[in-house]
Amino acid sequence: MAKKIVIASGKGGVGKSTVTAGLSRALENEGKKVLAIDFDIGLRSLDLLFGVREQVVKNWGDVLLGNCEKEHAIIHVGNIDFISAPLNFNEEFTQEKVREMIGKYDEDYDIIFFDAPAGISAGFSLACVAADSALVVSTPDDVCVRSVEITAQKISSFGINDIRLVINRFIRKLSAKRKFLNVDEVIDLTSVQLIGVIPYDAKIGFSSMQTSSFNFKASSQKSFGRIAKRILGENVPLKL
Numbered sequence: 120m121a122k123k124i125v126i127a128s129g130k131g132g133v134g135k136s137t138v139t140a141g142l143s144r145a146l147e148n149e150g151k152k153v154l155a156i157d158f159d160i161g162l163r164s165l166d167l168l169f170g171v172r173e174q175v176v177k178n179w180g181d182v183l184l185g186n187c188e189k190e191h192a193i194i195h196v197g198n199i200d201f202i203s204a205p206l207n208f209n210e211e212f213t214q215e216k217v218r219e220m221i222g223k224y225d226e227d228y229d230i231i232f233f234d235a236p237a238g239i240s241a242g243f244s245l246a247c248v249a250a251d252s253a254l255v256v257s258t259p260d261d262v263c264v265r266s267v268e269i270t271a272q273k274i275s276s277f278g279i280n281d282i283r284l285v286i287n288r289f290i291r292k293l294s295a296k297r298k299f300l301n302v303d304e305v306i307d308l309t310s311v312q313l314i315g316v317i318p319y320d321a322k323i324g325f326s327s328m329q330t331s332s333f334n335f336k337a338s339s340q341k342s343f344g345r346i347a348k349r350i351l352g353e354n355v356p357l358k359l
């Protein structure tokens with residue numbers, strides 16, 4: 120059975136999809152079989168980050184509605200498997216049917232990621248229903264931190280108790296100069312246990328402008344690698 124992790128934040132544009140893609144690659148490097156599923160119905164983006172936008176024909180909505188076999192929605196990105204999100208919401212996308220659809224993939228993977236949309240409404244709920252754990256992504260600022268605190272409470276209401284915090288776009292120098300919250304402040308304000316910190320990486324923003332796959336600086340790649348090891352239960356020291 121796969122470990123099923125929803126990646127959420129509340130606020131938009133904080134790096135949920137980037138973290139999904141980065142951790143998928145880091146866990147692939149650990150030899151794990153990863154499935155990443157885009158749950159951002161109508162505003163999908165993981166296909167762009169994985170550099171496979173031209174290959175998207177089917178999505179998980181087709182599997183749920185019985186329009187295609189489970190294998191036909193999968194796009195291979197190296198050893199990572201990826202399934203895109205439907206372009207439109209369908210009233211048949213119920214929590215029960217999403218859980219059933221995910222169940223079809225459960226035995227085939229070590230890790231399944233659900234890249235949640237911004238907000239805490241219907242699409243977010245669908246991304247949570249099949250998960251057994253969660254990563255909440257926050258940038259080090261008050262607005263994002265508050266939304267993560269609320270999102271984490273909402274995730275708990277799905278019976279998910281294993282919730283960990285990823286601080287993204289962290290700039291150590293600016294945090295030291297009190298331009299941003301520091302790591303301890305983000306942890307205290309969100310009340311969520313930290314799993315790792317991803318630095319601000321201009322290369323991530325740059326690669327999102329390309330049609331090819333995403334790229335990281337060595338430092339952020341190492342951060343994703345450390346978080347991946349922690350997801351697998353290893354004890355890895357925190358480095359900023």
Ligand SMILES: Nc1ncnc2c1ncn2[C@@H]1O[C@H](COP(=O)(O)OP(=O)(O)OP(=O)(O)O)[C@@H](O)[C@H]1O
Pocket residue numbers: 128130131132133134135136137138159164235236237287288289317318319320321323324325327339
């Ligand atoms: N660590 C980082 N350093 C620099 N830029 C980053 C970092 N993480 C994400 N970004 C940039 O921030 C933008 C938003 O990232 P992303 O799409 O992953 O956020 P999101 O939370 O998934 O957004 P949405 O809520 O719209 O789904 C992108 O342009 C991405 O390249």
Ligand SMILES: [Mg+2]
Pocket residue numbers: 135136137159164234235236
């Ligand atoms: Mg996203």
